Amino acid sequence: MNNLLQLSQIYKVFNEGTPDEKVAINHVDLTLQKGDFVTVIGSNGAGKSTLMNLISGKMIPDVGQVNIDGQNVTLMKEHKRSRLIGRVFQDPMAGTAPSMTIEENLAIAYSRASSRGLSRGVTKKRLDFFKEKLSTLHLGLENRLQAKVGLLSGGERQALSLLMATFTEPKILLLDEHTAALDPSRAELITNLTRDIVNDTHLTTLMVTHNMQQALELGNRLIMMDSGQIIFEADEEQKSKLTVEKLLEEFQRIRGSKMNSDRAVLI
Amino acid sequence: MFTAIFSSVEAGAIYALMALGVYLSFRILDFPDLTVDGSFVTGASVAAVLIVSGANPFIATLAALIAGFVAGCITGLLHTKGGINPLLSGILMMIALYSINLRIMGKSNVPLLSEETVITKITTFWTNLNVDQAVSGLLTSIGLVDYIPKTWGILFFMIILAFIIKGLIDAFLKTDIGLALRATGDNETMIRSFSANTDSLKVLGLGLSNALVAFSGALVAQYNGFSDVGMGIGMIIIGLASVIIGEAIFGAKKIARATFAVIGGAIVYRIIVSLALRVEFLETGDMKLITAVIVVSALVVPKLVNQQKERQRKKKRLLASSLKQNDHTYEKSGEQLAAVKSDL
Numbered sequence: 001m002n003n004l005l006q007l008s009q010i011y012k013v014f015n016e017g018t019p020d021e022k023v024a025i026n027h028v029d030l031t032l033q034k035g036d037f038v039t040v041i042g043s044n045g046a047g048k049s050t051l052m053n054l055i056s057g058k059m060i061p062d063v064g065q066v067n068i069d070g071q072n073v074t075l076m077k078e079h080k081r082s083r084l085i086g087r088v089f090q091d092p093m094a095g096t097a098p099s100m101t102i103e104e105n106l107a108i109a110y111s112r113a114s115s116r117g118l119s120r121g122v123t124k125k126r127l128d129f130f131k132e133k134l135s136t137l138h139l140g141l142e143n144r145l146q147a148k149v150g151l152l153s154g155g156e157r158q159a160l161s162l163l164m165a166t167f168t169e170p171k172i173l174l175l176d177e178h179t180a181a182l183d184p185s186r187a188e189l190i191t192n193l194t195r196d197i198v199n200d201t202h203l204t205t206l207m208v209t210h211n212m213q214q215a216l217e218l219g220n221r222l223i224m225m226d227s228g229q230i231i232f233e234a235d236e237e238q239k240s241k242l243t244v245e246k247l248l249e250e251f252q253r254i255r256g257s258k259m260n261s262d263r264a265v266l267i
Numbered sequence: 268m269f270t271a272i273f274s275s276v277e278a279g280a281i282y283a284l285m286a287l288g289v290y291l292s293f294r295i296l297d298f299p300d301l302t303v304d305g306s307f308v309t310g311a312s313v314a315a316v317l318i319v320s321g322a323n324p325f326i327a328t329l330a331a332l333i334a335g336f337v338a339g340c341i342t343g344l345l346h347t348k349g350g351i352n353p354l355l356s357g358i359l360m361m362i363a364l365y366s367i368n369l370r371i372m373g374k375s376n377v378p379l380l381s382e383e384t385v386i387t388k389i390t391t392f393w394t395n396l397n398v399d400q401a402v403s404g405l406l407t408s409i410g411l412v413d414y415i416p417k418t419w420g421i422l423f424f425m426i427i428l429a430f431i432i433k434g435l436i437d438a439f440l441k442t443d444i445g446l447a448l449r450a451t452g453d454n455e456t457m458i459r460s461f462s463a464n465t466d467s468l469k470v471l472g473l474g475l476s477n478a479l480v481a482f483s484g485a486l487v488a489q490y491n492g493f494s495d496v497g498m499g500i501g502m503i504i505i506g507l508a509s510v511i512i513g514e515a516i517f518g519a520k521k522i523a524r525a526t527f528a529v530i531g532g533a534i535v536y537r538i539i540v541s542l543a544l545r546v547e548f549l550e551t552g553d554m555k556l557i558t559a560v561i562v563v564s565a566l567v568v569p570k571l572v573n574q575q576k577e578r579q580r581k582k583k584r585l586l587a588s589s590l591k592q593n594d595h596t597y598e599k600s601g602e603q604l605a606a607v608k609s610d611l
Contacts, residue, residue, distance in 0.1 A: 056460070083462040095460070097453040100446070108446050112461045116443035164461075 003067070004204040005032040005055070005172050010064035012050055012228075024050040025061070026228040032172075037198055037205040039215040041247075042225035048208045051225070052176050055206070057081040069171050083113050086165035086203070088158070088178040095161030098150030102141060102160065105149050106130045109164035133167050137193065155186030159193055166197050173198070175207040179214065187211075194218065212244045224251060231255075268545075273422070275541040279534030280425035281486045282505065284432055286513075286533040287526060288479030289506030292339075294525070295440070296472045297452035298346075301357030301503050303480050305364025306338040308499040310481025312368045315377040315494035324385045328485045335481020336474045338364060343470030368496050375496045377488075384489035386421060393420025421490070432479065433526045440522050448472050480506075501555050508558055509533035511565045536561065 012025040025047050032038060042048050053059040055066060057078035066074045068084050089095050096105050107121035110129075127145070134142035137159050141152075149157060158178060166173060175194065179187035191214055198205050198218075209215050215222055222239050224232035224247075231254045234242055285307060292300035310331035317327035338360065345356035369375065393399065399418055439445045450458035451468045459465055480502070488494040513532020519525035536558075543549055543557045 079459050079462050079464045082460050087460045094456050097450040099453050104446055108461050111443045118442045121443050121446040
């Protein structure tokens with residue numbers, strides 16, 4: 001079985017039965033093959049973050065099924081599911097523990113897939129591994145293992161989060177606008193690191209972004225979401241031909257036609 | 268004077284165990300756990316009742332520790348499974364424990380004066396070693412006849428015990444579970460994304476914290492010679508005072524340093540209180556007020572000192588830079604000075 005992530009007929013509604021009722025995800029199907037790197041774009045409220053939360057287990061769908069590597073995880077608790085899923089959040093502060101040292105944070109990430117016991121977190125063997133991995137970031141963090149993570153800059157913390165999310169090679173990597181809160185040069189650094197890491201590890205990745213350029217630069221597939229649905233999909237070949245202008249055009253075309261049809265209904 | 272300080276160091280070492288428990292919940296888990304006021308007495312009453320009924324005092328103390336663990340776990344469950352806010356779940360448990368403690372003891376006070384306790388056992392053991400005579404003889408020979416306490420044994424054992432517990436906590440907080448526990452207090456979103464069950468970690472942390480508190484309560488009851496249903500009132504503040512004073516004096520950069528600071532803080536707190544009570548004007552009933560004042564000053568004074576330092580540093584730097592500027596541009600000096608002034 002090569003379908004690492006399979007969402008079938010996912011449906012999620014917020015505030016059901018109240019005037020604020022909102023269908024966040026409307027019968028979405030999505031399948032990621034092993035090694036796929038899919039970028040997700042869409043305007044605010046399109047359902048991108050909800051989709052991420054449904055995959056990570058922070059939310060549970062009202063209808064539908066989530067499969068990871070052939071295993072039905074629809075009702076699996078968030079913390080259990082996170083053995084299979086690496087996540088990097090938008091907020092650089094969210095992915096690391098600020099009052100703990102770099103090595104302690106890495107040790108926490110390292111024991112993600114095993115059950116935690118009373119053995120020492122930071123061992124000599126692990127330290128060597130941490131140093132080797134940190135040096136791939138080229139930020140000199142391998143020389144600051146004892147530094148508290150709260151002292152690092154936003155870019156450094158996000159790079160560390162990215163490393164922590166990926167170095168145990170989870171089944172799925174979820175990136176939720178992980179460069180959006182950084183300044184342009186830092187964002188570029190993280191974008192490049194993401195590309196390198198995913199290229200090296202062939203992680204099956206789903207990345208939400210607001211940046212169309214980034215969505216085109218990274219990954220082999222692209223999907224566009226609106227009102228809880230996938231309204232446009234580009235496979236590897238189509239994606240290589242896309243430009244930001246074409247993407248915008250496409251977006252307006254679909255959006256526009258939908259608005260027209262809405263008007264037709266209203267009139 | 269010396270006797271007063273001596274006994275406060277002794278008591279401080281016993282209360283240090285309680286303070287280490289408060290450190291676990293308050294600092295490590297970032298959970299202001301008021302269960303402490305109740306679980307301290309639970310420890311005291313369980314130990315007292317068992318000792319009176321003839322149990323081995325060491326086993327009685329161990330039972331107290333387990334009772335505290337259970338109490339802490341229940342607070343944790345109220346918060347995580349019941350979804351009750353941390354402060355409220357602690358208060359609820361504290362109130363519930365008041366009645367439970369009365370039930371355990373069957374009355375509001377259990378005296379232990381004529382019983383064999385951990386403290387009397389230590390004293391007997393120590394006396395048989397004949398170390399007291401040697402130490403006291405040494406003090407007498409250098410002319411400090413007034414400064415001889417009854418026994419050095421309790422002080423010695425309690426300090427050793429506090430440091431053993433400190434060592435265990437330090438080691439535990441470096442294990443995989445310990446790291447996950449610390450991360451739970453530091454960044455819950457993060458640790459959940461690394462497959463840790465924050466609910467069970469919180470229950471575990473609160474259990475361990477209250478186990479230490481009850482352990483300390485059991486020893487305090489045996490040290491004072493009674494267990495009383497009101498002995499836990501304000502215990503959380505005493506624990507906090509110890510943690511905060513310790514951090515202010517000894518620092519808390521690393522875990523090992525922080526736990527050392529908690530023990531130091533507990534002892535310093537006892538010394539301050541006993542010195543304060545020697546002031547003619549103050550009475551025993553003022554102790555809680557003194558505690559509150561100590562905590563407030565331990566919280567505020569370091570901040571003021573830092574602010575003052577920062578101001579001095581700024582002042583220096585600004586003056587230096589404005590002087591340098593003055594050498595080149597005389598016409599701007601007025602503006603420069605005005606800028607400096609407003610910054611100050």
